[in-house]
Amino acid sequence: MPTSQLDQQFAFLCEIDQLKNVIRQSPLLDQSRKENSAEHSWHLAMYALLLKDYAEEEVDISRVIQMLLIHDIVEVDVGDMPIHQTSSGGSQEVLEDVAAIRLFGMIPGMQGTELLALWREFEQSISADAKFAKALDRVQPLLINIRTDGGTWTENGVTLEQVLERYGPTTKRGAPALWERCEQWVQQHFAAREP
Amino acid sequence: MPTSQLDQQFAFLCEIDQLKNVIRQSPLLDQSRKENSAEHSWHLAMYALLLKDYAEEEVDISRVIQMLLIHDIVEVDVGDMPIHQTSSGGSQEVLEDVAAIRLFGMIPGMQGTELLALWREFEQSISADAKFAKALDRVQPLLINIRTDGGTWTENGVTLEQVLERYGPTTKRGAPALWERCEQWVQQHFAAREP
Numbered sequence: 001m002p003t004s005q006l007d008q009q010f011a012f013l014c015e016i017d018q019l020k021n022v023i024r025q026s027p028l029l030d031q032s033r034k035e036n037s038a039e040h041s042w043h044l045a046m047y048a049l050l051l052k053d054y055a056e057e058e059v060d061i062s063r064v065i066q067m068l069l070i071h072d073i074v075e076v077d078v079g080d081m082p083i084h085q086t087s088s089g090g091s092q093e094v095l096e097d098v099a100a101i102r103l104f105g106m107i108p109g110m111q112g113t114e115l116l117a118l119w120r121e122f123e124q125s126i127s128a129d130a131k132f133a134k135a136l137d138r139v140q141p142l143l144i145n146i147r148t149d150g151g152t153w154t155e156n157g158v159t160l161e162q163v164l165e166r167y168g169p170t171t172k173r174g175a176p177a178l179w180e181r182c183e184q185w186v187q188q189h190f191a192a193r194e195p
Numbered sequence: 196m197p198t199s200q201l202d203q204q205f206a207f208l209c210e211i212d213q214l215k216n217v218i219r220q221s222p223l224l225d226q227s228r229k230e231n232s233a234e235h236s237w238h239l240a241m242y243a244l245l246l247k248d249y250a251e252e253e254v255d256i257s258r259v260i261q262m263l264l265i266h267d268i269v270e271v272d273v274g275d276m277p278i279h280q281t282s283s284g285g286s287q288e289v290l291e292d293v294a295a296i297r298l299f300g301m302i303p304g305m306q307g308t309e310l311l312a313l314w315r316e317f318e319q320s321i322s323a324d325a326k327f328a329k330a331l332d333r334v335q336p337l338l339i340n341i342r343t344d345g346g347t348w349t350e351n352g353v354t355l356e357q358v359l360e361r362y363g364p365t366t367k368r369g370a371p372a373l374w375e376r377c378e379q380w381v382q383q384h385f386a387a388r389e390p
Contacts, residue, residue: 006376009245013335014342016241017224020234029212039215042237045264046211049310050204050302062257069240069260107245115244147209181201 005108012106015076022075025082025152026144037072037080040140044068047136054177055135057128067122067133070115074099083141083166084156096123125170135174138167139182146185150193160190200303207301210271217270220277220347221339232267232275235335239263242331249372250330252323262317262328265310269294278336278361279351291318320365330369333362334377341380345388355385 003011022037045065052061072080077099081092097120104116121127125134142163145151153163163186171179198206217232240260247256267275272294276287292315299311316322320329337358340346348358358381367374 006246006249006372010338010376013238013242013245014224014338017238020223020230020238021225021227028215029209030216032216035215036234038237039231039233042233042240042264043208043212043215045237045240045260047208049261049264050208050306051201054201062260065240065257065260065264066244069237069244111245143205143209177201181205 008106008108009111012103015103015106016073018076019073022072022080024080024141025084025155026141027148027151029144029147031148035144037075041069041072044071044133044136044140047140048133051136051139051175051178054175055128055132056174056176057131059129059132063118063129064133064136067118067129068136070119071122071133071137073103073119076103082152084152084158084162093123131174133174135171135178138171139175139178142167142171142182142186146189150189160186163190203301203303204306207298210298210301211268213271214268217267217275219275219336220279220350221336222343222346224339224342226343230339232270236264236267239266239328239331239335242335243328246331246334246370246373249370250323250327251369251371252326254324254327258313258324259328259331262313262324263331265314266317266328266332268298268314271298277347279347279353279357288318326369328369330366330373333366334370334373337362337366337377337381341384345384355381358385 019038019041020036024035024037024040026035027033028035045068048061048064048068052059052064074096078092078095100116100119104112104119106112107115122130122133125131141152145153152158164183167182168179171182214233214236215231219230219232219235221230222228223230240263243256243259243263247254247259269291273287273290295311295314299307299314301307302310317325317328320326336347340348347353359378362377363374366377
């Protein structure tokens with residue numbers, strides 16, 4: 001008996017349960033443990049819902065939320081690539097695309113095709129929706145670091161200049177008003193650490 | 196200096212970080228640990244995205260997803276109430292409403308008011324969007340139990356009749372086609388356990 005469309009959808013929903021075991025570098029705000037990519041995705045969707053009015057261009061917030069819900073699903077196959085890790089020279093991007101094809105390929109019909117396209121739109125970061133989603137994906141971990149005495153910056157010996165370079169352009173492009181506030185926090189954080 | 200609207204929104208987004216530490220009864224599918232309410236909320240939003248065509252009535256899937264993202268936020272204050280626990284006689288509902296007023300009250304202006312109304316709409320379970328969201332909130336833990344050899348049913352000595360009564364009506368009302376498949380799993384699960 002062929003697997004029904006519904007059973008294929010349920011199989012995908014079970015497969016992505018593994019995202020709850022993909023551990024990121026960022027801690028929870030109470031620093032009791034590291035954050036996982038499933039709860040990070042929920043938190044980002046909440047960021048989008050609350051902060052939609054700060055998008056640089058007009059966005060479809062429903063699409064932004066959907067993008068953020070699925071943006072890390074490839075990590076089920078390839079794990080998380082921390083922002084402060086040395087570049088993979090493009091190999092991570094290829095592996096992530098292969099993972100996206102496998103995972104969204106589990107979803108039958110046009111639905112799988114559409115979600116693959118939405119994931120690639122996020123990765124390409126050209127559309128207004130994707131640029132805003134990418135900006136939020138910088139703001140959330142930045143705020144965690146601000147609230148946890150430097151978090152992954154302190155751990156990795158990241159400098160003020162590196163923070164401005166790694167978070168600034170992406171955040172500013174999608175949500176300039178958010179970057180303005182973030183930059184104040186960043187400057188205050190590093191000023192307070194000066195000897 | 197008064198706190199800006201943006202800083203109030205960020206304060207709310209930091210406050211709900213605590214949802215990552217609210218532990219549910221359901222395990223992850225690999226049974227390595229219990230699920231928390233933040234990652235559960237992400238998973239439910241993915242259920243809505245994938246299964247929207249199975250809603251009994253026409254729904255606005257963007258609203259359903261937003262409902263599911265916020266539906267457990269009150270647990271930051273009052274914790275999770277497991278489905279197989281003895282009824283609180285209505286006191287839990289009162290505590291949850293107080294928590295909703297406090298938490299959504301952290302969000303300035305109409306945005307807080309609107310999110311409180313959306314949360315209450317989910318709780319009341321009268322609108323088409325809320326009925327579908329509630330159905331999904333039954334289907335996800337049911338599928339976990341099916342995939343983990345009975346999960347919380349086995350732990351709590353829950354019978355076939357209790358499963359049908361606690362999951363059936365809510366699921367059937369919002370998504371009858373999903374209940375049809377769920378009921379098959381449930382019947383098979385309990386049939387296989389008969390001595």
